[in-house]
Amino acid sequence: MTTRPNTSDEQISNVGSDAGTPGFPGTPGFPGLARFSRRNMLLAASAAAAVPGIGPDAIEPAAAQTQRFDYPSDREAKSAARALALESLLIEKGIITGNSVNTVLSFFETQMGPFNGAKVVARAWVDPAFKQLLVDDTPAAIARLDLPKGMAGAEGEHMRAVANSPAVHNLVICTLCSCYPWPVLGLPPYWYKDPTFRARAAREPRVVLKEFGLDIPPSIEIKTWDSSAQIRWFVVPERPTGTDGVSEAELAKLITAEGMMGVARV
Amino acid sequence: MKLQHYLGGLEGLGPVTFEKRVFVEPWEKRIFGIHVAMMALSSQLPLPATPSKFNTVWTWADLRKGAESLNPFDYFKFRYYEKWLGGISGYFVQKGYITEAELDARTQQILQNPSTAARQGGDPAIDRRVVTYLIEGDSPKRDSATRPRFAVGDKVFVKNVPSIEHTRLPGYLRDRIGTVDTVYPATYTYLTSTGPDGVGDAMPVYCVRFDPEEIWKGNADKNVAIYADLFEAYLDKPN
Numbered sequence: 001m002t003t004r005p006n007t008s009d010e011q012i013s014n015v016g017s018d019a020g021t022p023g024f025p026g027t028p029g030f031p032g033l034a035r036f037s038r039r040n041m042l043l044a045a046s047a048a049a050a051v052p053g054i055g056p057d058a059i060e061p062a063a064a065q066t067q068r069f070d071y072p073s074d075r076e077a078k079s080a081a082r083a084l085a086l087e088s089l090l091i092e093k094g095i096i097t098g099n100s101v102n103t104v105l106s107f108f109e110t111q112m113g114p115f116n117g118a119k120v121v122a123r124a125w126v127d128p129a130f131k132q133l134l135v136d137d138t139p140a141a142i143a144r145l146d147l148p149k150g151m152a153g154a155e156g157e158h159m160r161a162v163a164n165s166p167a168v169h170n171l172v173i174c175t176l177c178s179c180y181p182w183p184v185l186g187l188p189p190y191w192y193k194d195p196t197f198r199a200r201a202a203r204e205p206r207v208v209l210k211e212f213g214l215d216i217p218p219s220i221e222i223k224t225w226d227s228s229a230q231i232r233w234f235v236v237p238e239r240p241t242g243t244d245g246v247s248e249a250e251l252a253k254l255i256t257a258e259g260m261m262g263v264a265r266v
Numbered sequence: 267m268k269l270q271h272y273l274g275g276l277e278g279l280g281p282v283t284f285e286k287r288v289f290v291e292p293w294e295k296r297i298f299g300i301h302v303a304m305m306a307l308s309s310q311l312p313l314p315a316t317p318s319k320f321n322t323v324w325t326w327a328d329l330r331k332g333a334e335s336l337n338p339f340d341y342f343k344f345r346y347y348e349k350w351l352g353g354i355s356g357y358f359v360q361k362g363y364i365t366e367a368e369l370d371a372r373t374q375q376i377l378q379n380p381s382t383a384a385r386q387g388g389d390p391a392i393d394r395r396v397v398t399y400l401i402e403g404d405s406p407k408r409d410s411a412t413r414p415r416f417a418v419g420d421k422v423f424v425k426n427v428p429s430i431e432h433t434r435l436p437g438y439l440r441d442r443i444g445t446v447d448t449v450y451p452a453t454y455t456y457l458t459s460t461g462p463d464g465v466g467d468a469m470p471v472y473c474v475r476f477d478p479e480e481i482w483k484g485n486a487d488k489n490v491a492i493y494a495d496l497f498e499a500y501l502d503k504p505n
Contacts, residue, residue, distance in 0.1 A: 076291055081373045081383075083294075096392060153399075153400050154403045158406075187288045199279055226492060
């Protein structure tokens with residue numbers, strides 16, 4: 001924190017010297033997100049004065065640090081308005097159409113989603129040869145099924161399936177971003193994108209899975225797949241016991257996105 | 267060094283959030299849809315031209331660069347799609363498609379009267395291209411005479427390359443030794459050149475297995491193997 005607050009202004013923006021990325025919160029493009037008022041400064045100063053070891057010289061930087069993690073009460077309203085403002089400007093300027101966003105959303109509701117992956121896994125459960133092919137040559141196996149167009153489309157150009165067994169449990173992560181096999185799983189749920197999950201699952205997957213309610217005994221090897229290049233991974237979970245005689249279509253209904261990422265049992 | 271490149275293994279974090287929704291606020295869907303449309307209309311794709319005025323390149327690399335260039339405290343402060351909203355609106359301003367002032371003004375207008383946001387119209391060919399992109403994708407696979415330097419079972423040393431703006435090499439693997447598990451057929455480009463970091467042009471890619479006990483000695487879960495897909499530029503023979 002190198003920028004000292006200018007207390008002659010009621011509101012001061014750009015708390016840090018690093019707040020210059022265009023369009024990001026904390027820049028002039030996000031008025032309000034990283035601002036603090038003189039009143040809040042005084043409150044923070046009096047709080048800091050009560051803490052031993054924090055002298056007057058530390059008051060302003062300490063306040064700035066605290067303010068960095070404050071969220072304004074209108075955070076969501078502002079983001080919502082800004083997203084709509086951006087969309088409406090892009091339509092006006094002929095960059096996208098009034099239907100573009102809904103076209104995308106509808107595609108993920110009907111064409112690309114975990115309902116495809118569930119069918120792939122259900123087939124693997126009832127057909128051992130298909131399961132072997134799915135692991136050996138994932139796109140070839142998927143191409144055999146009657147699924148919507150686009151199973152090698154966006155974010156599924158190079159998919160690879162890994163199968164759980166009594167000895168091995170697989171977990172898919174992406175520590176750098178949020179790579180996810182769209183054609184078979186749709187869009188990544190929030191937990192998958194959460195920096196805490198991404199950070200911890202690399203080093204302590206067994207502990208993280210237990211927090212998710214999945215207890216993998218120490219005798220079972222965990223294989224963690226970090227998606228850092230072209231491959232988009234998914235997991236073929238084990239078929240639940242007691243499902244003998246259940247139809248493929250009924251089996252597909254049991255299969256969740258979480259099961260196909262390795263954070264839940266089916 | 268960017269903290270964002272070194273997330274894997276970071277300690278001292280709290281419990282994970284098992285939130286299964288994709289979008290936790292309705293507006294997040296809008297920015298996601300805008301992003302996919304930009305990906306589909308991006309000028310480098312070999313798809314039919316449309317009347318869209320979008321004439322620049324937008325790929326995952328651009329979105330990732332935005333998040334990786336954030337102040338790391340902001341990276342943790344803001345939710346996933348808040349980062350997208352910042353990065354994408356910043357891109358449109360930076361490229362001159364819109365101005366910051368008109369975006370601010372429209373935002374204020376919508377805050378005062380949400381019904382003013384609605385806009386209709388546009389050429390359906392634009393949305394046809396969006397769907398075509400989703401169906402066809404954008405494979406980075408390239409046939410090449412390049413022979414892979416490493417074979418299955420080889421030990422490989424992960425270089426600590428100078429990543430500046432953007433990288434596809436997770437920080438926790440740098441300077442570590444792993445074993446090649448898969449040599450992927452053909453070669454693969456990356457969406458953009460990462461400069462001295464070393465990826466961009468088509469090259470072999472490997473799935474490499476690591477022992478977490480060697481990465482985080484005495485501080486990793488037991489009986490675990492961690493695999494990562496790594497471009498050949500990141501790998502070397504161990505000394």
